[in-house]
Amino acid sequence: MQKIGVFVCWCGSNIAQTVDVQAVSDALAKEPGVVYSTNYQYMCSEAGQNLIKDAVKEYGLTGVVICSCSPRMHEATFRKAVASVGLNPYMLEVANIREQCSWIHKDKEVGTEKAIILGRAAIAKVQLNAPLQAGESPVVKRALVIGGGIAGIQTALDIAEAGFEVDIVEKNPTIGGKMTQIDKTFPTLDCAACILTPKMVDCAQNEKIHIYSYSELKEVKGFVGNFSVKINKKARYVDENKCTGCGECTTKCPMKNVPNEFNLGMDNRRAIYIPFAQAVPKVATIDPNYCNMLKNGKCGLCAKVCGAGAIDYKQQDQVIEEKYGAIVVATGYNPIKLDKFDEFGYSLSKDVITSLEFERLTNAAGPTSGTLLRPSDGKHPHTIVFVQCVGSRDTSGCGKPYCSKICCMYTAKHAMLTREKYPDTDVYVFYIDVRSPGKNYDEFYRRAVEQYGVHYIKGMVGKVAPRADGKIMVQASDLLANEQLHIEADLVVLAAAIEPDKSARPLATMLTASMDTNDFFTEAHAKLRPVESPTAGIFLSGACQGPKDIPDTVSQASAAAAKVIGLLVKDKLTTNPCVAQSNELMCNGCSSCEKVCPYGAITYIDKEFRMPDRTTRIRRVASVNPAVCQGCGACTVACPSGAMDLKGFSNSQIMAEVDAICQMK
Amino acid sequence: MQGMMLNRAKELLSDGTVNRVLGWQAGEFVYDITPAVFETEEELDAGFVYNGFCGNNLSKYLVKETLKDGKILVFLKPCDTYSFNQLLTEHRIDREKICAIGIPCDGKTSGEMLKAKGISGITGISEDADNFVVDTIYGQTTVAKADALEERCKTCKSKKHVAYDELLGEDGEILDSHRFDMVAKLEAMTPDERFAFWREQLSKCIRCNACRNVCPACTCEQCVFDNPKSGIAQKAAADSFEENMFHIIRAFHVAGRCTDCGECSRVCPQNIPLHLLNRKFIKDINELYGDYQAGAEVGTRAPLTNYTQEDVEPSIVYHREGK
Amino acid sequence: MLKISLANLDALFAAIAEKEALYIPTDKAGQAQYMRYENGMKMTDALNTVRSAKDFFFPQTENLVNFKVSGKTIEIIDPRTEHEDFVVFGVRACDVRSFSILDKVFLLSDPVDTYYENRRKHGTIVSMACTRPSETCFCGSFGIDAANPEGDAVCWKTEDSLYIQAVTEKGEALIEKIRPVLEETDDSAVEAQKAATREIMGKLPLAKFSTEKFGGEVLMKVFDSEKWASLSEACLGCGTCTFVCPTCQCYDIRDYDTGHGIQRFRCWDSCMYSDFTLMAHGNSRLTQKERFRQRFMHKLVYFPANNNGEYGCVGCGRCLSKCPISMNIVKVAKSLEGDL
Amino acid sequence: MPNEVKAFKPKIVAFCCNWCSYAGADLAGTNRLAYPADVKIIRVPCSCRVNPMFILRAFQRGADGVILCGCHPGDCHYTTGNYYARRRMTLLFSMLDFLGIEKERTRVEWVSAAEGAKFAATMNDFVATVTALGENKRLEDLRCKE
Helix, strand or coil: CCCEEEEEECCCCCCCCCCCHHHHHHHHHCCCCEEEEEEECCCCCHHHHHHHHHHHHHHCCCEEEEEECCHHHHHHHHHHHHHHCCCCHHHEEEEECHHHHHCCCCCHHHHHHHHHHHHHHHHHHHHCCCCCCCEEEECCCEEEEECCCHHHHHHHHHHHHCCCEEEEECCCCCCCHHHHHCCEECCCCEEHHHHHHHHHHHHHHCCCEEEECCEEEEEEEEECCEEEEEEEECCCCECCCCCCCCCHHHHHCCCCCEECHHHCCCCEECCEECCCCCCCCCCCEECCCCCHHHHHCCCCHHHHHCCCCCECCCCCCEEEEEEECEEEECCCEEECCCCCCHHHCCCCCCCEEEHHHHHHHHCCCCCCCCCCCCCCCCCCCCEEEEEEEECCCCCCCCCCCCCCCCHHHHHHHHHHHHHHHCCCCEEEEEECCCCCCCCCHHHHHHHHHHCCCCEEEECCEEEEEECCCCCEEEEEEECCCCEEEEEEECEEEEEECEEECCCHHHHHHHHCCCECCCCCECCCECCCECCECCCCCEEECHHHCCCCCHHHHHHHHHHHHHHHHHHHCCCEEEECCCCEEECCCCCCCCCHHHHHCCCCCEEEEEEEEECCCCCEEEEEEEEECCCCCCCCCHHHHHCCCCCEEECCCCHHHHHHHHHHHHCCC | CHHHHHHHHHHHHHCCCCCEEEEEECCCCCCCCEEEEECCHHHHHHHECCCCCCCCCHHHHHHHHCCCCCCEEEEECHHHHHHHHHHHHCCCCCHHHEEEEECCCCCCCCHHHHHCCCCCCEEEEEECCCEEEEEECCEEEEEEHHHHCCHHHHCCCECCCCCCCEECCCCCCECCCCCCHHHHHHHHCCHHHHHHHHHHHHCCCCCCCHHHHHCCCCCCCCCCCCCHHHCCCCCCCCCHHHHHHHHHHHHHHHCCCCCCCCHHHHHCCCCCCCHHHHHHHHHHHHHHHCCCCCCCCCCCCCHHHCCCCCCCCCCHHHHCCCC | CEEEEHHHHHHHHHHHHHHCEEEEEEEECCEEEEEECCCCCCCCCCCCCCCCHHHHCCCCEEEEEEEEEECCEEEEECCCCCCCCEEEEEECHHHHHHHHHHHHHHCCCCCCCHHHHHHHHHEEEEEECCCCCCCCCCHHHHCCCCCCCCCCEEEEECCCEEEEEECCHHHHHHHHHHHHHCEECCCHHHHHHHHHHHHHHHHCCCCCCCCCCCCHHHHHHHHCCCHHHHHHCCCCCCCHHHHHCCCCCCEEEEEEECCCEEEEEEEECCCCCCCCCEECCEECCCCHHHHHHHHHHHHHHHHHHHCCCCCCCCCCCHHHHHCCCCCCHHHHHHHHHCCC | CCCCCCCCCCCEEEEEECCCHHHHHHHHHHCCCCCCCCEEEEEECCHHHCCHHHHHHHHHCCCCEEEEEECCCCCCCCCCHHHHHHHHHHHHHHHHHHCCCCHHHEEEEECCCCCHHHHHHHHHHHHHHHHHHCCCCCCCCHHHCC
């Protein structure tokens, strides 16, 4: 019988509010084997950990049960604490009475009763725990960054700086991401391209960094320190090594009417294209949806004009397999589609545009070469209405419930820049709140209002209606003046909410990484581990984790890089000791377990056994390689004799938990 | 056939090809045949028999016999050869130590089957092509063989030998046996009817373990039900749950490995149709994952240690045809 | 001698069932087995039930003591209650004799098995003479008269009537309770049937079978016989023979954890099982040969050695028809007796 | 209120794989998505760790419903575990149904780490289903009841 200590955490009021922690520790004190039971405000705090350590020493505890938050959160913390006072860390179990109890139950009586049962189950399990020793596994000293926007670029550069190999996988033909489409950046108003493109070039030139552009992840296997990844390098029909990026082909291609995604469809590109002048890699790509040669074998003009002979219409998708020690997710964001927002008339008029489109309209490399002109008639707009929170902070279900964070600032930037360049323009900004926390942000916003005379109006736009004469009627309410406004605008700019890139969800699935209901990746801890996913070895960089502006993104990108470097500098990781083990005396040698093992961890040996009647017998028995076994347990069920069991999750432990949970009352 | 087998066994014994012969030994009443190992020609002459009552599947004895030195001759009926292959697949027997002779089978019966026809006081039985002629102290009765066959033989899946070193007599064909008819009939019942059916049957269980111990798929060094550390060890079916538990788990442990030899039902002293549980798994496997006959070949991957990405979801159980 | 017309058998059963719990052998799920009588239930035509009647006094599982665990306290609970009075109807001569063998083990020597005693005290045995014995029957070898069984009351079934006669006080008390449905008659029909049955018994294949060469005197000779190896060769190690046997009396005691306590129960054990008499050091009977030998040594040698020559077998023939490999006491005895 | 009939509260055991479904359950908690306290979760490394014995054991000890949650097929942390679990559970559930035991008492649901809402919804639905079925009678062990 173990000597068990039970420690019930209040988690401030997170647990204590719906679970009577005193009642839980009192009830669990009565369980067989429990010699000490207490509760404390924050078990994970130093004082809390000391409480546990002291009790282990004072009562000679052989087993510890912590009733607290999810073991995915603090199991490692507590295991480390008990190990520091000499108790085997695997003699500790966590009963999850927060995520799976206090947070989902409102009734204190119900919560308390359930917490006691969960505690009992953990006690029942600990009774059967055995000390386990962790093994070691090597770390592949190479990182993978998924996404080549500013987040991915920064992370990759920082990791490479520390001397580790990094691969960037970018689904578009060039790295750079959303930042390449932005004209100027707040609050300094320096040109986005000027600060981004050198970094892109750095990436291309850094010998530690390899860029897989126009590529996507196909499969991820393995675990922290040893991921095995298949990357699908899409056929771009241009040999990257031969193409010099001269751009000759992109001027000769006869397919001229392909919407140019770089300018958000506001102008056209050819079927063979380089997204923009500073693209990295600066290599042409053929769009197979528009290329005549690829569609019906007629044309071949680009091949003729290519001096380097880089065009290869027969190119196939190529699957590259590579091993990585760590994976960084930097998949970024996109503005939401606005087709559900009829009231803003986005689909009714070309002159109702999104903020990102506005960026392109003011950018020198944009469709208007940087002159602000109405998309419909190319005329200079004199009245511009900016609408904030389009789809953000929206609980109607059409948009997103969260604040997109960046819109207030970029709208201030747009308004300010417009007024500066075109002082004859009337600029209105409709807002719910103006949120400008951040260094020099509020000053920036105030400048827009005070120096540049932008009309900031608190209130929401009710209707945007294009008129036959080209004017756009904006109906809105001014909440402060308490009046209805009717503005005849020439251009309406919508600050569309941002959402995670569509590729994020399937990627999360591949990585077995958590996501929240909005498809943002979940961090391991919102405050303490903001750049790590709960899945070991997966790190988060940039807007894939939540809306972020460039400074935040870059900070997080560097933080993620630091975490990756911390992992890659290790030669070995201690491995999970919860691995399968075969009881040779009961093993039939039937090979069922071997067949279901995904790691090839099971082999067979012929071994001599002394039988009860003093004869010897050579029997074929299974042998598990603990360094290779990952502890899934598939073999344990395949084994008919029950010879195969899993340490840490043994048959008897799981059945003890079942018993404790089902105990009739 | 008995004569041919006897002669061949003697030849192989005398020329040293084999050291022992695994076959069937005559008993008191014609029908009470015991599997036996014969080491000499004299022993063979004294007791070796092969007739319509030699139902025992001898393949499982090879687990024990191939641990011994020397080579053993075993006679295998078509359905026994499937068990033989399955045991080879699972590395439970040593092929090198076995000389397997395939022998034909017209289906088997048993004393129990005859007694179920109201025959009692049996003093002698003779058989011709179609009939058993049974002498009893109460008179003589003739029973058509087809009527007296064991259930497993009435729905025989194969007269074809899937493994042998030599064959005596003609090899047969794999049959279209309608062996799943009874399973289908049960499936067509309401859950309440099925529950009543199985409760009535399984409540007869006395947990003698005959089904398990005779089963060629149950060759575990120690069965989970005998292992106090397994947490589910049972020595007696103490209540209805344990009756269910034992038979569900046993069927599950042999699922995908059971060749449907029917020994479990043959030996059950309470005549519980245990083979229906195994056949239910076989039928499900065939329907859900494609036809699979355990033991048809050596080395195949059993359905439960295999998968495809397109496998049906467990929810199919809620949506399937029937009640 | 009292009798009742077979057509009126229901009335007889109803009359008994009204006073006490009544069990009769009936056909259930294709097998003859004892069931608690319910209106309309018919007696089986089978010679005997698959399971013997020993279940009534020595059931396969029986709770001995319960431990109620709550927190760190354990309460000990005796689950015994006074057993209800019951009647077992239609027990064959062989099975009736098995009770006296079990009595010797559980009742007539110290310590008395109070669980067995409780059931035995409250049970009334109504036996049934045989008319159509089977080739597997050899009760005669043990001095049992299938035509005139023992019991608290005895029945004979003829073409049209059931005859019943009390033998013990218990039997008389029972018949007193059901007297109204019975009518007085002479015993001529019964005597005629007895003679007929005895004649058939004489013609059975095992009529001459005898175990008289076995007993305590030949203990080592039997024990050391080389024939055990081949006799046990095909034994599956299942418990069929022991569990259908009316005289096998070995049991194991186990604890069952109910989640809120322990039920300490006993259940039939079988010397054929690999964990029979398993001790901390291991098992003294190392292979199936020793386990197999134990069963027959017990019935043919140890039991008579300890019980004035009475064998631990009643010749019911259940093991002959139920053993999956058709190995049984008759084959064993016949094989070994040549050496004695 | 001695005469008041206590509403039936089912006992539900949910086996959740550590990587997806347990994380999904945590996420349901983090997002405060309620489901009945009748559900108690047992953490297993993978859905393939769940032995049919555990499921029967739960029923024996008084569970009224048992649900197994794992990563979506194709997303197993161990690559193939849930494929084996899928076959095993399909056959086991089919067998329970064959024995006339209510098939609605057992369920397999694939819940990813991102599907906190699905986890809560699944549990709400399963509890409702099992509550409607009432107490587990067909696979109960009377010894375990008091």
